[in-house]
Amino acid sequence: MNNNSSNILSSVPEAFGRYLDLHELYNEFINSKFGAPMEYSAYVGSFSQMEKISQSHKATRQYREYLEHILEYLTSFLYRTEPLQDIEKIFAKLESEFEERWANEEVPGWGNKSTEESEIDLDYYSTVEELVELGPEKLKHALAARGLKSGGTVQQRAERLFLLKHTPLEQLDRKHFAKVPRTKDVSDASSNGNHFKDDLKKEIALMEVKMRRLCELLDEVFVRTKENAEKKLTLTYEEMEAEREEEEVQADTESDDDEQQIYNPLKLPMGWDGKPIPYWLYKLHGLGQEFKCEICGNHSYWGRRAYERHFKEWRHQHGMRCLGIPNTKNFNEITSIEEARGLWEKIQARQGLNKWRPDLEEEYEDQEGNIYNKKTYTDLQRQGLI
Incomplete structure (x- = not known):
């Protein structure tokens, strides 16, 4: 790959959260003692496989800074793309689980007895x-x-290790054993630097656990990033340039579409997305029909559904209260004040005919068994006829 194409590849943006931009971490990895030369796509595919790195390399300050940079970037990316994720809560749960796993030597790549x-x-x-x-x-x-x-040499090391195939470690000649350091400070680490202080090991192991958890949360993004990196490797420099220009034009077009004034000559109602609803939906719901209600102060309602629903809404109820008329089902579909008052008078008159009238309907009986209503019985009693 020529220099121009590699520059284009190394400047692939995050594409509004669609891809991860791991190029700085990639350069840091391949130029470190614990890293190895590889393609960017291969690096993305094996990004979270920290167990392949030896503990002697993990003891270095370079590796620790590398982990810090990873956590910083992935946390920032997750905050920007998934702001509702409670990362602090996730890390707190990981730390509580990590203590038990560390005590049981169950952390991948961190067995205390042997690697x-x-x-x-x-x-x-x-x-x-x-x-x-x-x-x-x-x-x-x-x-x-x-x-x-x-x-x-390699031959001497192999011969020394091969002795253990037929001879137990306890019976091996002492000349093959390494000298044990006398000082207490040195006794915590082996001669090859594979074992270092427990607190430092624990801290770095926890950072690796957090990094793996972030990688799990961003698993789909990692897959897309790897696919995109592999795709870039198959493109020529001219194709990369054309694709980059196309993405820039598309982004500019989308921003212009958001900023330009909405064209709505038919004055259609706005939908949930802030744009006019389709015309067929407008016709389906009959939103072109206007219904006016005099009781609501000549307020207009568009569409049959809104018109039927308004009889139970506050504006119509307020208008009925002002007229002194109860807002019952009898007055549904009544929008004229005159019609509402006329109907209310009829209802009151009907209620008056059916009203209980004790003077005419209450019955009394005299000593001879004759039945009179209350008014007649009272009149006869006053005259002394009963």
Whole structure:
């Protein structure tokens, strides 16, 4: 890949939260002692696989700063793209769970007794030459984990480790063992720097756990970022330039669309998105029909649904109270003040005919068994006829 294309690739933006911009972290990784040269897409794919890094490299200040930069960027990205995520609460829960996992030596890549690099099963190796193929670093870690001397050539290291295949560690000649430091300060770390102070180990392990959790929350974004990086590798410089210009034009167009005045010649009602609703929906709900209500002060209601609903709303109820008329179902569909008053008078008159009138309807009986209403009985009694 030429320099121009690599510059374009390294300037891929986050695309409004669609991709992660890990190029600074990528450059920091490949230029570090614990990193290795690789493509950007491969780096994104193995971003959270910190267990592959040896503990001796994790003890360095460079690795710790690298983790701090990762946490800073991922936390910032999550705040910007998912502001409702309670990151502090997530971290607090992780820290409480981490204490128990650390005590049980269940944190990946942080077993206190031995690391993955030092766990070499000698049963799988039948000759010294097979051990030589493992390489000097892995043999060095395996020897140091067992307390043996880790110096010398690759052949010497392999021969020294191969002795354990047939001889138990306790019966091995003392000349093969490394000297134990006398000072207390040095006793906390092994000669190869694989084991360092527990508090520092614990702090870095917690940072790795937090980083893995953030990677889980952003898993889909990591997948998109890797796919985008792989896609960029297949493009030429001209294609990258054209794609970048197209993205810029599209972003400018979207911003212009948001800023320009909304064109609404038919004066259609606005929808939930702040834009006029479709005309077919406008016709379907009959929003072009106007209904006026005199009781509501000649207020206009557009559409049958709004008109029927307004009889139970505050404006119509207030108008009915001003007229001294109860707002019952009898007055639905009545919008004229004159019609409402006329109907109310009829209802009152009907209620008057059916009203209980004791003078005419209350019955009395005399001694002879004759039945009279209250008025007649009272008149006869006053005249002394009963």
